[in-house]
Amino acid sequence: MITFDGVTKRYPDGTVAVDGLDLEIQAGRITVLVGPSGCGKTTTLRMINRMVDATDGTVAVDGKDVRDVDPPALRRGIGYVIQQAGLFPHRTIVDNIATVPYLLGWDKKKARAEAHALMARVGLDPGLAKRFPAQLSGGQQQRVGVARALAADPPIMLMDEPFSAVDPIVRAGLQDEFLRLQDEVEKTIVFVTHDIDEAVKLGHRIAVFQVGGRLAQYTTPDELLSAPADDFVSDFLGGDRGIRRLRFSQELDAEQAAETSRSRGDALGQDAAGPAVADR
Ligand SMILES: Nc1ncnc2c1ncn2[C@@H]1O[C@H](COP(=O)(O)OP(=O)(O)OP(=O)(O)O)[C@@H](O)[C@H]1O
Numbered sequence: 001m002i003t004f005d006g007v008t009k010r011y012p013d014g015t016v017a018v019d020g021l022d023l024e025i026q027a028g029r030i031t032v033l034v035g036p037s038g039c040g041k042t043t044t045l046r047m048i049n050r051m052v053d054a055t056d057g058t059v060a061v062d063g064k065d066v067r068d069v070d071p072p073a074l075r076r077g078i079g080y081v082i083q084q085a086g087l088f089p090h091r092t093i094v095d096n097i098a099t100v101p102y103l104l105g106w107d108k109k110k111a112r113a114e115a116h117a118l119m120a121r122v123g124l125d126p127g128l129a130k131r132f133p134a135q136l137s138g139g140q141q142q143r144v145g146v147a148r149a150l151a152a153d154p155p156i157m158l159m160d161e162p163f164s165a166v167d168p169i170v171r172a173g174l175q176d177e178f179l180r181l182q183d184e185v186e187k188t189i190v191f192v193t194h195d196i197d198e199a200v201k202l203g204h205r206i207a208v209f210q211v212g213g214r215l216a217q218y219t220t221p222d223e224l225l226s227a228p229a230d231d232f233v234s235d236f237l238g239g240d241r242g243i244r245r246l247r248f249s250q251e252l253d254a255e256q257a258a259e260t261s262r263s264r265g266d267a268l269g270q271d272a273a274g275p276a277v278a279d280r
């Protein structure tokens, strides 16, 4: 759905932020870009919605070169969540979330109704709707940022370190809710982080960048942990890679167990419905 084909970004001062990037980002999945500071993650993300234009190569969304799409039209289909949520301080929560629908000229009532629905979806208490961002906790602000990006239902979401400003416990909660939400909405998500644990937890695929904007490895979390491509990647994964891999497989096992018991539960549910119907 999103492809980078030989993409390079050289800023006017000569800095090469992204160097010859080839990447295929799958639709309906979470792809994580991870790597040390300055390795070109944000630049890569911004070349998708043309906040930054590539110097060389082609970025395409749904097979269409983004250079051939008018930036405002392109961005209508792409939600963007930035670090610290980036909310408008003088607008209420509900108006922050309705930003894009307002811009699209939706009826105010409809836009606000949609914003309220999104608040529920991301786990925000409806009582917060009329507050201002400064009156919310960090974690609540991050949820507003996610809700705002989801308004107008874009098929693609770009998320640049959206959970980095909160403490580890709040962050873990936000990650869990985010995964649950993604199960429902199945957006194409490109998620930037410099935290390898977050990458492994959230990513369907992980792209590891190294400084100089080169792609070091692009693969599934399991493969990344079991077969790092080179010394840079294994150093980046760190010494506790074995533990991380163990934890990852345990999570997978737990997920599979839950899946199995869910389908078994469904089957039981149907059986149980049988006699109940017969009794009537
Ligand atoms: N407008 C700009 N002009 C010149 N150089 C820039 C510009 N924006 C970014 N850079 C440089 O490009 C490189 C990649 O920056 P980028 O913001 O993409 O990195 P990043 O991986 O997102 O880093 P971080 O994890 O710190 O957010 C860095 O060396 C940065 O200094």
Ligand SMILES: [Mg+2]
Binding pocket: 041, 042, 043, 160
């Ligand atoms: Mg960045």
